[in-house]
Amino acid sequence: MGKGGWGIGRLGLWMQLRRMAGQDSPPAPEIPQGPGPLLLVHVAADARLAFAQVQRRLMRARPDLRILDPGDPGPQAANALMRADPAALLLLGSDLPPVLISAASRHEVPVILAEARFAPDDAGWSLHARRRRELLRQARAILVTDPASQAIALRMGAGRKRVAMTGPVAEIRDPLPCSEAERSIMAGLLRGRHAWLAASVPPDEEDAVLDAHLAALAQSHRALLFLAPRDPDRIDPLAARIESGGLVVARRSLDEDPTDDVHVMLTDGPTEMGLWYRLAPVTYLGGTLSGDDAAARHPFEPAALGSAIVHGPRTERFATEWQQLGGAGAARQVGSPDELATAIAELSQPDLIATLASNAWTVSTGGADVTMRICAPVLDAIGKPRP
Structure with missing residues (x-):
């Protein structure tokens, strides 16, 4: 100048x-x-x-x-x-x-x-x-x-x-709490199974999530989906629909456990999120594919608890945090249900999960x-x- x-x-x-x-x-x-x-x-x-x-x-x-x-x-x-x-x-x-x-x-x-x-x-x-x-x-x-x-x-x-x-x-968000006794029991039931969480899923994304889980099962036949619908009233209709497709469902509301034969564990909606983030190495944050983010979860929730994050392109609600995660290679963005299925299947590989989760944890604590x-x-x- x-x-x-x-x-x-x-x-x-x-x-x-x-x-x-x-x-x-x-x-x-x-x-x-x-x-x-x-x-x-x-x-x-x-x-x-x-x-x-x-x-x-x-x-x-x-x-x-x-x-x-x-x-x-x-x-x-x-x-x-x-x-x-x-x-x-x-x-x-x-x-x-x-x-x-x-x-x-x-x-x-x-x-x-x-x-x-x-x-x-x-x-x-x-x-x-x-x-x-x-x-x-x-x-x-x-x-x-x-x-x-x-x-x-x-x-x-x-x-x-x-x-x-x-x-x-x-x-700066404190990690969501959970019962350590409950986490230990659940982790023992999983016994090394590949598990992933679909959090706060709106009704118009349920098909995409279930199709992604079928892709995960094709990659790893013991894969387990923790499905947290945005609306708890969807739990019973979802259970009936999933079972009609040939998959075995357990419901947290009925105190059912994710035994070896269970393919999908339906949680109690938005409750106990600290438990599911800790159990699931991979989390898809619902509402980011369709833009229906009325109950979208904060991306630092799974990041702070070591869960790798997958999300869609609609990230307006927490734009700054998503920008940080994306810039640090700490989250995987997908643009369609087909891409979600591909990402979930690929993220059954522990090394890919570990890289995303580590980067996400660094960003979430960097504030x-x-x-x-x-x-x-x-x-x-x-x-x-x-x-």
Whole structure:
């Protein structure tokens, strides 16, 4: 970026700030009381989840920390906030609030940008893009969510030492519980059988799941399907239908066990999911083929419990998490019922299952690591607690 580019961006930012100075704005919010350091946080709409997790991690490290989200204050309010001597300004998301950043820069308050996503237009030549580049120049650390944003940040003129890719903050979920005694008994009954789970299956995907199990049986005649219908009222009609096709069914609702002759174990719908994820090395997450995701399960549920994941193309409900899993080779996407059948048959191979499951576990537990990487420069700016 040449000097002329910076000059236009600086001039454009100055004009924008001057325009805003003439507008009415609310007074500065009340500063939280206490002896600990003050951290100003600006949270964009797309970073609410990140803020919740970052806040928990920061407060765990510094219980005396005072955190204030002032919103989008006017110039006078921003200057008043800076006179309260904040230790740092943390920006979460892709917004670059000009008033806050400029006030922090003038008062030598470190600016840290995290959970940032940039678009190709940000590296363009419009006045808006040049203003954003000028604002980005004032950030001490720039933590982006993806390789494309990292490349754009560099094209915007951010120095390589200031830009790091952390990945997005994903929800940190505790593994679903189950009865260990029940799991041990069930695992003993399976005795090495290839088992897979179809979780929260809507009615219009039942045919695809059953056809996939027939493909699995052709590959391994002892294969067992744990079928968790989205609607528990479907259990009895499904049992009758499956048995009419020549397969043997056990029903959890009747306390029946998956003995050697059972081909399909019908669970109690959405209950005991922690048990089925632990027993099934492979999980298909229902609703992702048809888009009927009214009761779709979170993909980190099976991932956190070591079950390899198969899914369809309809992943809108947990788009960020699916993006993470896909980028890490941690899930297998299928586009049709035929592809589901092929995938389930192929995933009877232990080495394929192990690779997917390991990658998925790494992604599902990685939210904690991303959160820690965001907190690190903030804690460095705040400094160590006083003795």
